Amino acid sequence: MASTPAGTGTVPEQLNRSMKYFPEASEEDRAGFLAAARDFVAQAGPKKVAKLPPIGRIQWHLAAEGRADELVEVLRYDRENPGVYQVKGLRRARVELPGVELGALPPLVKNLKRSELPVRSRLTDMEWRDGRLVLRGYAYVPNAPAATGKRSVRIAGLRKEGGGGSVPLRLKTVLEPKATRSAPGALHAYDWSGFEITIDPRRLRSRGRWQSGTWFLGIGIPRPGGLSVGRVYKNDAGRGGHSQVQVVESGVRVVAGFEEDCFRLTVDVVPAEIEAHEAVRDGMEVTVRSCPETTRGRAPVELRVDHPGSRTAARYPLENREGSYGDGWARSAACVPFADLPVDGVRPKKVQNSRVSIVFADGTSRRATVARSLRTGTYQLAGGREVAAHTDGAGTFFLQTRVVQPVVDRMRWTARGELSLQGTYPGPEEPLRLVLRHGTRHEEKVLPVEVADGRFSALVTPDAMETYGGTLPLRGGRWYFTFRAAAEWDHANDIPVTLRPDLVGTLPMAHKGQHRRYTVDRRFFNRFFLNSGSALSPQVRGGYRQRQLRETYYPAQQRLPLREAVLYNSFGGKQFSDSPRAVYQEFVSRGTDIEHIAVVADQQAVLPAGVRGVAWGSEEWYEALARSRYVVTNVGINDWFTRREGQVVVQTWHGTPLKRIGADLLGTPKANLAYIASLPRRSRQFSLFVSPNAFTTPIMTHAFQLKCEVLESGYPRNDVFHAPDREKTAARVREQLGIPEGKKIVLYAPTWRDDQRYDGKRFKLDQQVDLTAAEAALGEDHVFLYRKHNKVLDSIPGAGQGFVHDVAAYPDIADLYLIADVLITDYSSVLFDFAHSGRPMLFFTYDLEHYRDTLRGFYFDFTERAPGPLLKTSEDLVVAIRNIDSVSARYKEKYEQFVKDFCEPSDGRASARVVDRMLEIAAGE
Numbered sequence: 050m051a052s053t054p055a056g057t058g059t060v061p062e063q064l065n066r067s068m069k070y071f072p073e074a075s076e077e078d079r080a081g082f083l084a085a086a087r088d089f090v091a092q093a094g095p096k097k098v099a100k101l102p103p104i105g106r107i108q109w110h111l112a113a114e115g116r117a118d119e120l121v122e123v124l125r126y127d128r129e130n131p132g133v134y135q136v137k138g139l140r141r142a143r144v145e146l147p148g149v150e151l152g153a154l155p156p157l158v159k160n161l162k163r164s165e166l167p168v169r170s171r172l173t174d175m176e177w178r179d180g181r182l183v184l185r186g187y188a189y190v191p192n193a194p195a196a197t198g199k200r201s202v203r204i205a206g207l208r209k210e211g212g213g214g215s216v217p218l219r220l221k222t223v224l225e226p227k228a229t230r231s232a233p234g235a236l237h238a239y240d241w242s243g244f245e246i247t248i249d250p251r252r253l254r255s256r257g258r259w260q261s262g263t264w265f266l267g268i269g270i271p272r273p274g275g276l277s278v279g280r281v282y283k284n285d286a287g288r289g290g291h292s293q294v295q296v297v298e299s300g301v302r303v304v305a306g307f308e309e310d311c312f313r314l315t316v317d318v319v320p321a322e323i324e325a326h327e328a329v330r331d332g333m334e335v336t337v338r339s340c341p342e343t344t345r346g347r348a349p350v351e352l353r354v355d356h357p358g359s360r361t362a363a364r365y366p367l368e369n370r371e372g373s374y375g376d377g378w379a380r381s382a383a384c385v386p387f388a389d390l391p392v393d394g395v396r397p398k399k400v401q402n403s404r405v406s407i408v409f410a411d412g413t414s415r416r417a418t419v420a421r422s423l424r425t426g427t428y429q430l431a432g433g434r435e436v437a438a439h440t441d442g443a444g445t446f447f448l449q450t451r452v453v454q455p456v457v458d459r460m461r462w463t464a465r466g467e468l469s470l471q472g473t474y475p476g477p478e479e480p481l482r483l484v485l486r487h488g489t490r491h492e493e494k495v496l497p498v499e500v501a502d503g504r505f506s507a508l509v510t511p512d513a514m515e516t517y518g519g520t521l522p523l524r525g526g527r528w529y530f531t532f533r534a535a536a537e538w539d540h541a542n543d544i545p546v547t548l549r550p551d552l553v554g555t556l557p558m559a560h561k562g563q564h565r566r567y568t569v570d571r572r573f574f575n576r577f578f579l580n581s582g583s584a585l586s587p588q589v590r591g592g593y594r595q596r597q598l599r600e601t602y603y604p605a606q607q608r609l610p611l612r613e614a615v616l617y618n619s620f621g622g623k624q625f626s627d628s629p630r631a632v633y634q635e636f637v638s639r640g641t642d643i644e645h646i647a648v649v650a651d652q653q654a655v656l657p658a659g660v661r662g663v664a665w666g667s668e669e670w671y672e673a674l675a676r677s678r679y680v681v682t683n684v685g686i687n688d689w690f691t692r693r694e695g696q697v698v699v700q701t702w703h704g705t706p707l708k709r710i711g712a713d714l715l716g717t718p719k720a721n722l723a724y725i726a727s728l729p730r731r732s733r734q735f736s737l738f739v740s741p742n743a744f745t746t747p748i749m750t751h752a753f754q755l756k757c758e759v760l761e762s763g764y765p766r767n768d769v770f771h772a773p774d775r776e777k778t779a780a781r782v783r784e785q786l787g788i789p790e791g792k793k794i795v796l797y798a799p800t801w802r803d804d805q806r807y808d809g810k811r812f813k814l815d816q817q818v819d820l821t822a823a824e825a826a827l828g829e830d831h832v833f834l835y836r837k838h839n840k841v842l843d844s845i846p847g848a849g850q851g852f853v854h855d856v857a858a859y860p861d862i863a864d865l866y867l868i869a870d871v872l873i874t875d876y877s878s879v880l881f882d883f884a885h886s887g888r889p890m891l892f893f894t895y896d897l898e899h900y901r902d903t904l905r906g907f908y909f910d911f912t913e914r915a916p917g918p919l920l921k922t923s924e925d926l927v928v929a930i931r932n933i934d935s936v937s938a939r940y941k942e943k944y945e946q947f948v949k950d951f952c953e954p955s956d957g958r959a960s961a962r963v964v965d966r967m968l969e970i971a972a973g974e
Contacts, residue, residue, distance in 0.1 A: 064089060068108060070722035072121045079117060086112035099157045103144045103165055104134060110158045111149070122148030128723065133234030136193040142166055142274030161274070166190050168270055168279025172289040172312055173227060175305055180297070182248040182305055184266075184312070186281060186289065187228035189242035193272035196222060196241040203270050205246055207253075207314065210263040216252050220268070221245040230591030238593050244268070250295065250303045253316050259301045264314040280311040286527075286578075287557060287570045292442035296421050299377070300340045304443050317418070320344040321407050323446040324380070324420045326438045328428055332386040333438065333448075337367055337407060338378040338420060347409040352383045352417070354448065355404040356391050363389055364408070387428065390436050390450050397544045400451040402439075417446040425550045429453070433477055440550055441574045453477075455505055455532050455546045457577070460569065462560040468509040468569065468579065470530075472549070475503045480535035483507045484543060486844070488527040488578065489811070493540070493844045498532070511581055512562040517785060517859045518655040522564060523581040525651050530577070538821070539846040548575045564652060584652045584664050598671050599689050606675035607693050614644035616673045618682035620703070622650030622665040623839055625657075626861035628701035628739065628963075629681045631765035633660070635960035646673045655860055679967055688727060692734045697970045699963065700757075701739045701765065702749065704878025705951055708905040711752035717906070728754035736970050739764065739963055741881070742951050748908060760966055763959035769863040770885040771957025779867040786854060788832055788868070795827070795930060796869035798836040798862065799893070800877040803904050807842065814843035817895050819923040824852040826927045834869070836862060838877070871933055873926065876900060876911070881951050884944070889937040890917040891929050897921075916940055916947035 067074070067082040074082065090098055090113035098106050104127055111120040123146055135145040142161040145151060151159050170188035177183075188203070189195055196203075205220040225243025232239055246266075253264060269278045284290040292306035304315040321339035328334075339349050354363045367381035374380065391401045405417040419440050427437045430450070437449040457472035470483075483498040494514055498507040511523040531543035548556070548571065556577065558569040566582040583590055589598060615636065617629040625633075625647050633645055637659075647654065648670060649662040656662050663669040674680065678696060683703040692698045711728060714720040732738070735757040740746040741764040750759060769775060788794060801812040814837060823833060824847070834856045835845045847853035856865060862879065866872075872883045872890045880890060892915055894900075901907055912919060917940050920926050929936050937944075948955075 060089065068112065068124075071112075071117075072124055073722040073726040083112055083115050083117065087115070089113075095155075095157055102132070103161060104132065104146070106158050107144065107146065107149065107154065110154060119149050122146075130234050130236050133236045134192050135236075136161065136166070136190075136273050138273040140274060142193070142272065163275075163277070166193065166272055166274075166277050168268060168277050169232075170268060170279060170281045171228075171231070172281050172284055173225070174284075174287070174289045175293060176288055177293060177295045177305075180250070180295070182250065182295070182303075182314070184244075184246045184248070184281070185223070185225075186244060186284075187225045187239065187242045188244060188268045188270060188279070188281065189228060189232075189239045190270050190272045190277045191232070192237065193270075193277075195237055195239045198222075198241055201241055203244070203268060205244070205266065205268045207248070207264040207266055210265065210313075213262065214255070216264070218246050218248065218266075226587055226591075229593050230587075232591075232593070235592035235596035248314070250297050250314070250316075253303070253314065259298075259316060259318055261318045262316050263308075264316075265308075266312045266314070283307045283310050283312065286572045291553070291571070291574060292444075294442070294444040300343055302418065302444065306443050318343055319418065320347075320409070320415070321349045322418050322420045323405070323407075323423060325423060326426065329384060331388065332384045333428060333436070334382050334384050335405075335438075336370070336380055336382045337417075338374075338380050340378055342377070344409065347411040347413065348379070349381060349407045350410050351408045352385070353406040353408050353414060354385060354389070355406070356389075357401050357403065358391065362406075385448070387430060387436060390430075390448060392430065392432070392434055392450055395434055395450055395452060397452045397542045400449050403448040403450070405446050405448060418444045419446045427454075427456075427475075429475060435475075442553075452544055454544060456549050457546060458549045458552065460548070460552075460555070460558065462558060463508075466510060466512050466560060466562060468511065468560070468567075469506070470509070470546075471504065471506045472546075473503060474500055474505045474532070476532075476544075481505075482533045482535055483509075483546075484531045484533045484540070485509070485523075485528040485579065486531060486540065486543075487524065488529060489842070490524070490526065491843045492524065494523070494528070495533075495849060509579065511560075511567045511579065512564075516655065517856075521655065522562065522584070522652045523567070523579070524653055525565075525581045525583055527578040527580050530579070536850075538850065540844060545576060548577045550575050585666055589667055595666060598666075598668065602668060603671045603675055603689075606672045607691075609676055611678050611693070611695055612644065612676050613642070614646055614673065614677040615679040615681060616646045616648065616663075616677040617660075618648045618680070618684065618686070619654075620839060621684055622648035622654060624860055625649075625654045625660070626766075626863070627683050627703055628765040628960075629683055630861060631768055631863075631960045632681050632699070632701070632963055633657075635765070635964045639964070643678075646677060648673075678971060685731065686734060688731060690734055692736065695971075697736045697967050698734055699737045699739065699967060700735045701963070705741050705745050705881035706748050706752070707876055707878060707880075707907055707909075707911065709752075709908065712754055713748070713752045713908075725754070729756050732756045737963075737966060739959075741767070741959075742953055744951055760963065761954075762962035762966075763954040763956075764882070765960035765963055766863050767882055767885050767952075767955065768957045768960050769867065770955070775867055778864060782864045782868050786834070786856070786859075786868075788854075791830070793831045793870045794834060794868050795831055795871045795873060796834045796836060796865055797873040797893075798877055798879045799838065799873075799875045801838045801840045802896070802900070810840060812838070812841045814841050814845075816843075816846065817923065818893065818926065820847045820853055822923065823927050823930075824850075827930060828852045831930070834865060836865065871930060873930075876905070876907075880916070884916060884948050884952050885955055887944075887948070889933050889940075890944075891926060891933075891936070892917055892919045893923075893926055894919045895921050914943070914947060914950075916944040 136142050137145045143159045168188050169191055172186040174185040199222050201222050203220050205218040207216040223243040223245050226240050228239035228242045266281050269276050295303045297303050300319045302317040320343040321337055324338040325336040326333055337349050349367050351367055352365045365383040367383045370380040406414045407417050408414045427435045429435050433453055435453045439449045453476040455474040457470050459471040461469050481498055483496045485494040513520040514523050530546035533543050553575050556570050560567045565584050568580045571577045619627050619629040645660045647656055647660050647662050648665055650665040663673050680698045683701045712725045732755045738757055738759045740759050740761045746761050802815045805813040805815045833853045837857045845855040848855035866883055873893055874880050875894050
């Protein structure tokens with residue numbers, strides 16, 4: 050991908066697109082672009098060109114000079130290694146790229162500025178150990194030669210804010226593969242960029258005395274052309290991402306914390322702090338202790354509480370507490386009435402934090418911090434709310450008004466691999482569920498929780514989470530805990546489960562499961578999560594390790610003999626389903642003596658007995674891809690894959706096309722010219738391309754630029770409609786889903802929306818069906834199965850309440866076709882498959898014009914040929930379901946024509962035809 054200008058915004062979009070696809074352009078288009086690039090660079094001038102990213106300014110310089118061959122080399126290199134390159138040089142650091150004569154480039158183009166050689170750092174762990182602070186993390190200069198062993202030369206030191214001194218530190222180099230795994234690109238290894246630094250806080254004293262001040266940590270790394278110096282940045286979770294406090298002596302705290310995500314150490318000489326709190330009358334009495342030596346006659350006289358949204362602060366006088374405490378500190382106390390605390394706007398996910406300050410006799414004040422002995426606590430308010438005397442990692446004290454929260458005070462891993470949670474919950478006595486919600490996918494797991502007498506308990510077994518057809522490990526990533534009332538429709542009123550603040554130091558808590566590592570850790574101080582680690586071993590994770598496997602391990606495996614095995618790849622291992630599963634069943638029915646191997650992503654597919662799973666990206670996966678006699682896939686195979694002699698590769702694809710794809714997008718802004726240009730080469734890796742019908746064959750041949758045999762066999766996955774045991778299968782599926790006898794089944798299976806996304810390939814659920822209204826109208830005699838597309842994130846509202854069933858995780862949609870009385874879809878290819886059933890279809894096309902005219906475009910007039918009504922509103926949808934018999938009668942002729950056009954052949958023998966041809970090709974026929 051061509052590098053775009055940074056910070057200039059001066060390159061026209063079309064000119065930038067022409068640069069991006071220059072390798073695929075015709076000679077005429079290339080000449081026109083080179084002339085335009087020359088004018089652009091001349092107009093922009095050297096200074097503006099110098100502001101482009103390093104590879105970007107080389108690309109534009111080559112274009113301006115008409116060096117087309119070198120430009121093509123750089124663009125192709127950048128596609129494979131976006132933003133990644135080699136840094137060389139002695140006195141001056143410069144970019145080095147293959148295929149470019151660097152000597153002919155001006156210094157402003159090839160030389161790197163200091164800002165282009167930053168230190169990339171991350172603090173992975175931080176703890177106070179025996180009175181000293183131990184920091185672990187990694188730091189490297191991107192693209193520069195990386196350290197290769199323990200003796201790498203790096204320096205570290207603390208510098209005081211505002212001047213006033215520096216403290217050199219000893220940096221120990223340690224192995225930290227996380228650095229390589231997290232680095233962009235696959236060109237460099239940074240394993241030995243790990244560091245360990247131990248800081249003795251006594252070195253921060255001035256002339257033997259403690260003085261308040263802030264110190265920042267810097268790390269210097271030698272690289273070509275000089276030394277890069279940078280600060281160390283926090284982690285996004287765990288001990289390396291939260292402030293920690295150490296009391297180094299009475300009245301002196303050292304806070305290891307962060308400012309703008311950069312690590313800093315703060316020495317805090319404490320004149321007064323919050324020591325205790327307790328309920329009195331209709332409020333909370335807060336006790337302050339003060340040190341006469343550090344207050345120097347300016348004793349604390351009041352507490353100031355700043356409430357959110359209020360312009361004026363509430364003030365509460367401190368009254369002295371006479372007596373001898375034996376520790377040299379004086380005590381005073383103030384009462385904060387509960388009635389003064391804000392409750393407006395408090396919701397399950399919305400708290401009100403009131404800031405507390407201690408005001409002294411001379412009018413100065415400081416943010417209240419807590420004594421080491423203080424224990425946080427809660428006080429119950431009316432209306433299911435509470436106020437918490439709370440703190441954070443930096444030891445500040447504040448009052449938090451919130452909905453009553455479950456707080457864990459006991460957590461442990463059992464010998465059976467269960468995470469046991471126990472804690473307090475003085476909330477309303479109503480049926481509750483414990484919900485685990487994925488931090489990025491928003492997927493949910495609902496578990497039972499026992500609540501009684503103000504306490505709760507729950508067990509989580511991450512290695513064996515219930516799913517359709519068995520159990521699976523918890524999907525990789527972070528899972529957060531909430532309480533949800535059993536009657537709630539969605540997650541809007543979920544109540545976060547937190548850890549008691551004084552227990553945050555017990556984290557992380559790790560458990561080694563059967564296939565992966567599970568860790569309890571935290572974010573936002575005491576909001577904890579369960580992290581399900583990668584299913585892949587550390588030795589194969591990350592772009593660099595995968596490149597090694599592709600370039601070294603995979604070719605070595607290809608030199609070994611083929612094995613009589615079939616490798617099935619269904620949706621990149623997200624399922625074991627679709628046509629690959631149907632081909633597997635055909636092999637089994639024949640009793641063929643052959644090994645069956647399935648690609649599995651993140652251990653999230655349930656496999657039949659006798660099928661061996663290989664993890665996507667593992668060594669076993671590369672080996673199976675290189676040595677299996679047969680490969681059956683329904684999605685594209687990586688562009689580095691090469692079919693070897695004697696290997697049979699079958700592309701079944703996954704749908705009759707309604708939306709334009711591949712080369713048929715040429716001439717539209719969505720056309721990926723580099724991908725389209727690669728299609729002939731990609732298709733040559735297939736021995737056989739399966740077509741479901743006569744309509745699809747010419748479309749796929751052109752769209753995918755096929756240079757392989759096309760077999761118009763019908764889709765193997767649609768043999769299910771003719772299977773002799775289909776009634777038995779349907780009964781099993783209904784029972785598995787828990788659908789009551791006599792209920793009609795509505796299956797809703799929409800596609801994704803290209804313009805409804807979080808980022809990249811993470812699409813949002815575009816939920817337009819009014820499920821509440823649908824339940825009111827249909828709930829008595831219908832159930833609603835919601836099958837979101839596998840690219841779509843988010844949970845399904847109403848799932849688990851009896852009417853709506855979330856069946857996104859069901860292994861194969863073909864089974865759901867067998868039980869559905871009505872299908873609702875939009876522009877998804879499921880309509881072509883379900884038409885084999887002869888049962889009615891409804892099309893919820895609320896955005897038809899936008900989708901057709903702006904997002905995708907269709908191969909035929911969908912409005913004229915759709916075998917069912919196109920409905921714009923949820924209300925119309927419900928009415929059509931209620932009157933489905935009359936709707937079906939009205940569309941009978943269109944439906945019959947649709948079946949003739951798109952469902953032939955349809956005789957239950959598609960899998961047999963595919964397997965027959967596979968065996969013929971293997972035999973050389």
